[in-house]
Amino acid sequence: PDAAEQAERAIVLDAYNVEAIYVLAYVRSIERRSSEARLLARRVVSLDQYHFGARRMLSQYLDGQAGYRQNVAEQARLHYTKGRSLKESGALASATGELEAALLIEPRYYSALIALADIWLRQGEFQRAIATAKLAASVDPDGAIAQFELSCAYRGMNERARIEIGAI
Numbered sequence: 001p002d003a004a005e006q007a008e009r010a011i012v013l014d015a016y017n018v019e020a021i022y023v024l025a026y027v028r029s030i031e032r033r034s035s036e037a038r039l040l041a042r043r044v045v046s047l048d049q050y051h052f053g054a055r056r057m058l059s060q061y062l063d064g065q066a067g068y069r070q071n072v073a074e075q076a077r078l079h080y081t082k083g084r085s086l087k088e089s090g091a092l093a094s095a096t097g098e099l100e101a102a103l104l105i106e107p108r109y110y111s112a113l114i115a116l117a118d119i120w121l122r123q124g125e126f127q128r129a130i131a132t133a134k135l136a137a138s139v140d141p142d143g144a145i146a147q148f149e150l151s152c153a154y155r156g157m158n159e160r161a162r163i164e165i166g167a168i
Contacts, residue, residue, distance in 0.1 A: 003023055003026075003027050004023075004024060004027040004028075006020075006023075007020045007021070007023040007024040007027065008020075008024060011024065016047055018044055018047050018048045018051060018054075021040055021043055021044050021047070022040075022041075022044045022051065022053060022054050022057075024040055025037050025040030025041045025043075025044060025054065025057060026057070028040060029057060029060075034061055037057065037061060038058065038061035038062070041054045041055075041057045041058035041061065042058060045058055049154075050154045050157075050158075051154075052150075052151045052152075052154040052155040052158065053151075055147055055148075055150050055151035055154065056147075056148060056151040058147050059144045059145070059147035059148035059151060060144070062142045062143065062144040062147060063142065063144060064140040064141065064142030064143040064144065065140075066110075066139070066140040066142070066143070067110025067111065067114075067136065067139050067140035067143045067146070068110065068111065068140075070106075070108075070109065070110055070111075070139075072102075072105075072106045072109050073105050073106055075105055076102040076103075076105035076106040076109055076112070077102070079098045079099070079101040079102035079105070079112075080098070080099065080102040080109065080111055080112045080115070082098045083095045083096075083097075083098030083099035083101075083102060083112070083115060083116075084099075084111075084115055086098060087099075087115060087118070087119060092119050092122065092123065095115075095119060096116065096119055099112045099115055099116040099119070100116070103116070108135065108138075108139045110136055110139045110140055110143065110146075113132050113133070113135055113136035113139065113146070114132075114133070114136050114143070114145045114146055114149060116132050117129045117132040117133040117136060117146070117149045117153075118149065120132060120153075121149060121152050121153060121156065124156065124160075126153045126154075126156045126157045126160070127157075129149060129152075129153040129156075130150060130153045130154070130157075132149075133146050133149040133150045133153060134146075134150065136149070137150065
């Protein structure tokens with residue numbers, strides 16, 4: 001309760017205080033007030049797209065299905081299915097080729113986008129993962145996996161930058 005009160009005070013003083021809004025979202029999450037936590041996490045992300053904590057929290061409160069309900073060309077679906085199978089077996093280079101082939105046919109194919117973003121994350125290609133996950137999020141703004149992948153990519157970029165400046 002004290003944290004919520006202090007966060008609310010800070011927000012009254014500065015409606016754009018990202019950290020105060022995030023703290024309030026966190027408190028609302030602990031209080032199991034999911035609608036408020038989701039709205040506050042969305043607000044943080046709208047103010048600071050790189051805030052990986054808020055984006056991760058947001059992903060926990062989303063359950064978009066629009067991306068999974070897409071009607072896509074059969075050829076794209078075949079490339080995706082093969083790419084997913086290759087990815088699961090660890091053949092990431094071959095999987096990337098199949099997923100990119102699916103995206104040539106259906107550029108906004110949500111399942112292929114999130115599968116490809118996952119490969120980029122695994123390979124430490126954070127900029128590519130961000131671009132791909134952002135496209136997936138534009139297809140389904142309530143897609144939890146796209147938001148989670150963005151969170152992971154921003155976190156990875158943050159860690160890489162921290163290490164590059166000499167942090168332990």
